[in-house]
Amino acid sequence: MTNAKTVVILGAGWAGLPLAHKLLKYTSSKTALKVILVSPNSHFFWNVAATRGLIPGIIPDTSMFIPIATGFEHYPVDTFEFVLGRATVIQSSSNSVTILANSGENRTFHYHHLVIATGSSIASGLPLKPIGTHEETLTAWHELQARVSSARDIVIAGAGPTGVEVAGELAAKFGKLKKVTLIMNGDFPLESSKDLLPSVRTTLDKDLQKLGVKLIRKTRVKEVSIGNDGTTQLLILDNGSKVVADLFLPLHGIQLNNTFIPDNFLDSQGNVNLDGNMRVVGTENVWAIGDVSNAGPKQLTVTDGQIIYLADALDAALTTKGPVAPYQPVSKTMIFLSLGKKYATGQIGSWRLWGILVSYIKGRNLFVDTADGYVSGKHLRHAAM
Template identity: 60%
Template sequence: MAKTVVILGAGWAGLPLAHKLLKYTLPKVKELKVILVSPNTHFYWNLAAVRGVIPETFTDDQLFLPIQTGFARYPDGNFQFVLGKASGIESESNLVKITKNDEVETSIYYDQLVIATGSQILSDLPFKPVGTHEATLESLHSLQKQIDAAKSIVIAGAGPTGVETAGEIAAHYGAAKEVTLIIGGDHALEASNVLPSVSQTVEKDLQKLGVKLIRKTKVDGTHAVEKGEGSSVKQTSIILSNGNTIVADLYLPLFGVKLNTSFAPANFLDATGSIILDKTMRVTGTKNIWGIGDVGNLEPKQVTVIDGMIIHLSAALDAVLTGTGGVPEYKLGKPMIFITMGKKYATGQIGGWKLWGFLTAYVKGRNIFVDTAKQYVDGKALRHAAM
């Protein structure tokens, strides 16, 4: 009888986890079947989206890679790709409901279920997948045109995405565009709990690039305005909490995420919509449902922690499927952040250590790891560890 593992989501966590199980557990469990469910035919290397939103910096083929290509080397009977997304879980009967992209709903039986459905930007901007591959690609192309045409751009949200996007646009276009970054707190990256020296370096580099910083301010509202009398060109009027109003050609709200967990039972979720996991990465109160990546409540919602989570959960599932031992507790990773703004300016942090800017720029800033994307998507390497 097949031992079926259903993985919901083929993003940063779900896709390599499927490869891990097929590469290492399948030789020991011949009846293993891995079913990978995703609304996307392609993996989006959205690490590079902060530069990719600028036209002609990366090709579509560099940012979007087909998911199924790397799974062709596994036996057909042991792997299945389902194009669709989860719409419900019946944990009592080990069934997950899947709505396929043709809107037909079906149910899939699982022995082990992994929730790896990730998150989206709150504003639905294409810095993460926004639905199908085609929908994400269309949204990205539209945003590229808007950024290229705009003379003034206001970015709200000084987390890693907002900071890097402001820096990338300023580095690419120089004085041709007026870029403003609205910071909700005293400093950039405040919510990311970075060292003060890292935040200071980021702000200094942004200012060197010509980005205007507005601190201790949030956006209270926006509305469209005509650029001139009789003009068909629309600008955005941005109402700030400090009492001021800014009019810009383009407004990019890059704060907040929404978790792709609406299909999960309410008792699986905390107040933020995160899946409640125990110290083994199981969904609390279940025996055969697991969570990994942004959906879980164990780690910050950052791609830098994913390698460790994949390594742990693949070993945990291997132990369960082979019956060879208990499941160890997951060990939290060290805080890590790598910030690049164009190819020259960069900084970062691992644990309590600030990284040299030139080293971060060399490692990440050159091409934001797009040269490693195919290896990752084809299951031949993790980001910072061996597969």
């Protein structure tokens, strides 16, 4: 498309993929536009269901991994390009980004606007988020499922949302067939989550115990080694005690996918540093969204608001209709936690949600039935701009 304005989006996850759809649906009708979406993954990983999907036979691969390119086939071919690869260098002075394609070749793309939406990974490298290409993630996913199937003693470190849900899902499925242990830093699950009601923490604590999860409190794993039998793992805790596990799942902490980003784009914590309009500080046409940025809490529940804002801001920049008001980060606490299909809890603002409501909305199938529509752009929030 000649004279088209090019927007390059790095990352096709929960933020980058729907942002591409919004620009193609609404902005491309106002100005000549080409969207280039870059990701090492050919498939979208519906990892909101990974806490249950890691149990073999529960959720099929076809529901967990949805082809990305297929979801964009209804757009004119000259308005969209999907590039399998990962960014290695951003040159803001020349408005270019270098991509190492999955095929091994280096490609350079010039942009009018660049969006960094590369997200984060589990710090331990466990495949509850993408770990590389689709093939690499799928292989690691199947290996994890096999280990879950064979393990008798499963120990989880980290009582954040992911650790709590994994412990609950495993205990709900296997009951007394497997021993599930959750090691937490504090006295209660999610103790480090700001603005969370004490009643939400105590509800989680009680429900985990009802499911048979053993809770080890106020400690953390200090050292991991192979047990005397050569197969189990010996966990040494900082309180001096020892725990033996067939399968150890460290689910605390995330690692930002930021290794290719210039240092002057980052804040002291490694987040992409944004101004009030979600632009990278010191730039005019580089933006960021989602976990990799400092736009707000690194929670899926705040992503919709970021997508809506950035789509509007880019629309304004591309159509020269004028600046938009500064982004207002979500200040309301929103969290929904399911522990299998029976137990659940959550919070919106200062209200603790009834467990039966969260179970119905989330716990039944972890939104798997909406995955295809999300990846194809049919389920966009606040679609009209």
